[in-house]
Amino acid sequence: MISQQQTQKQQLKILPQQIQLLNLYFLNTLELEQRIKNELEENPFLDQQEKDEFDDANSATTAESKDFQDYDEYMYDDVPDYKAEYQNYFNTEDAPNIAIKSTTHFKDEAKQQLRLLDIDEKKREMAEYVIDLLNNQGLMDRPLEEVADDLSFQFQSIVEVDAVEEALAVIQTLEPIGIGSCSVKDCLLVQLKAMSQKRPDVKCAIKLMQNHYNDLMHRQFEKIHHALNIDEEELRVVLNLIGSLKFYPVSENASDYEPKNTIIPDYIISRYGDSIQVSLYSSKSGSVFVNQVLYDQLAQQVNGKNKSANQYVKSKLQSAQWFVNAVKQREDTMMRIMQCIVQIQNEYFMEGDIRLLKPMVLRNIADLTGLDISTVSRITSNKYADSHFGLIYLKDLFSEGIADKKGEVISNKVIQSVIEEAIANEDKQHPYTDQQLVTILSAKGYNIARRTVAKYREHMHIPIAQIRAVWA
Numbered sequence: 001m002i003s004q005q006q007t008q009k010q011q012l013k014i015l016p017q018q019i020q021l022l023n024l025y026f027l028n029t030l031e032l033e034q035r036i037k038n039e040l041e042e043n044p045f046l047d048q049q050e051k052d053e054f055d056d057a058n059s060a061t062t063a064e065s066k067d068f069q070d071y072d073e074y075m076y077d078d079v080p081d082y083k084a085e086y087q088n089y090f091n092t093e094d095a096p097n098i099a100i101k102s103t104t105h106f107k108d109e110a111k112q113q114l115r116l117l118d119i120d121e122k123k124r125e126m127a128e129y130v131i132d133l134l135n136n137q138g139l140m141d142r143p144l145e146e147v148a149d150d151l152s153f154q155f156q157s158i159v160e161v162d163a164v165e166e167a168l169a170v171i172q173t174l175e176p177i178g179i180g181s182c183s184v185k186d187c188l189l190v191q192l193k194a195m196s197q198k199r200p201d202v203k204c205a206i207k208l209m210q211n212h213y214n215d216l217m218h219r220q221f222e223k224i225h226h227a228l229n230i231d232e233e234e235l236r237v238v239l240n241l242i243g244s245l246k247f248y249p250v251s252e253n254a255s256d257y258e259p260k261n262t263i264i265p266d267y268i269i270s271r272y273g274d275s276i277q278v279s280l281y282s283s284k285s286g287s288v289f290v291n292q293v294l295y296d297q298l299a300q301q302v303n304g305k306n307k308s309a310n311q312y313v314k315s316k317l318q319s320a321q322w323f324v325n326a327v328k329q330r331e332d333t334m335m336r337i338m339q340c341i342v343q344i345q346n347e348y349f350m351e352g353d354i355r356l357l358k359p360m361v362l363r364n365i366a367d368l369t370g371l372d373i374s375t376v377s378r379i380t381s382n383k384y385a386d387s388h389f390g391l392i393y394l395k396d397l398f399s400e401g402i403a404d405k406k407g408e409v410i411s412n413k414v415i416q417s418v419i420e421e422a423i424a425n426e427d428k429q430h431p432y433t434d435q436q437l438v439t440i441l442s443a444k445g446y447n448i449a450r451r452t453v454a455k456y457r458e459h460m461h462i463p464i465a466q467i468r469a470v471w472a
Helices: 016-026 029-042 053-068 071-075 081-087 106-115 121-133 144-155 161-171 184-193 200-211 213-217 221-228 232-243 252-257 292-302 307-344 346-351 362-369 373-380 412-424 434-443 450-459 465-471
Strands: 046-048 267-272 275-280 288-290 384-387 390-393 401-403 409-411
Touching: 016 144, 016 307, 016 373, 029 046, 029 307, 046 307, 106 121, 106 161, 121 144, 121 161, 144 161, 184 200, 200 213, 200 221, 200 232, 213 221, 221 232, 232 465, 267 307, 267 346, 275 307, 275 346, 288 307, 292 307, 307 346, 307 362, 307 373, 362 373, 401 412, 409 412, 412 434, 412 450, 434 450
Parallel strands: 267 384
Antiparallel strands: 046 288, 267 275, 384 390, 401 409
């Protein structure tokens, strides 16, 4: 029987322009410049202010002045050909004694292997994007939900976490072995499963990593003895096997041959006495504008004659106006958020000492600025600030808080830095256990539980003392 029912429900819909605006928020300085170039090519009503003619006149004057130099100057300043050839490639006075080695980055090699696989185009593009997100050790250290969110904006369609996991599973079949693993544990397991599982030590090591990894991290060896039914000598053999494996898919010295990519900061943070000033590295809102004269000329020619042409002109004008307003809104939002961050972290920006970093989460910035958390997340992602003590990755400024002995809430980044410093200066043959790290932290005024120390150590991908000793 056919019937009608009237229901009322609420739905949250995001307009396409809002998605485009969020995409602009996520772009850094170089990506925004490329986006502006693309818009200038596609939209005839969008224009950009040319470079200052005064700078061109100065460069031309400098070039012309060289023509009046005396020929004798060149006679007495002759440079041998071999030196001139080296100067074309090296800025320093010291020429290298050995030839530069041509190397291929592991990400490029992974992409080349990926093109040989029989997979559909969308999955290949997704896998290539995920490869670019791997860190220098070849690990995926970002949450998959965040990666899925980034891919959704990249492909202009919703990408589920399952699709990211499928792309990651494809990457994990590539070389070097363990690439794309989400943790050191996964990387070790992949290497163990690639060995002959008929060997008793390999079979025992796989069981240890799969079922008792947390027990190993917390040094509960008696529990492992009973669970695996092995004695102390057999456990030592298993640990020696695990210690002989690579903890990371890509060796640490591989980044020494990686091409150095220059980071263009998005902010300039300057200290003037007792105050901190924030400015954008490169403002684009003043240089991009709508060419209203061209629109008036075309509007007079197509008005009333061709409806499709008239509609095209109006749509391009609206698109140009929106883009100019979006670039300005992006920069205004960036300044609001960065000024709020500097207000909270004023002591840190004054001194540059990480121990002065205060606990801060996205919610704090959103409440102070009146913006949405997703907006704050997009603005602070993929961006750097240049300060008097070096480059700062904005995401590193956000951290949870933890109380010390005095009851003061401090940033967990401070605790992590102290742990990392203590492990870096330890005796490699007799590394500190988690309980010894608790004692070191307590002596410095940080009353932290052992399980908290273990959590932070695992977060920094640092193995337990037993494995560090074998690794040394």
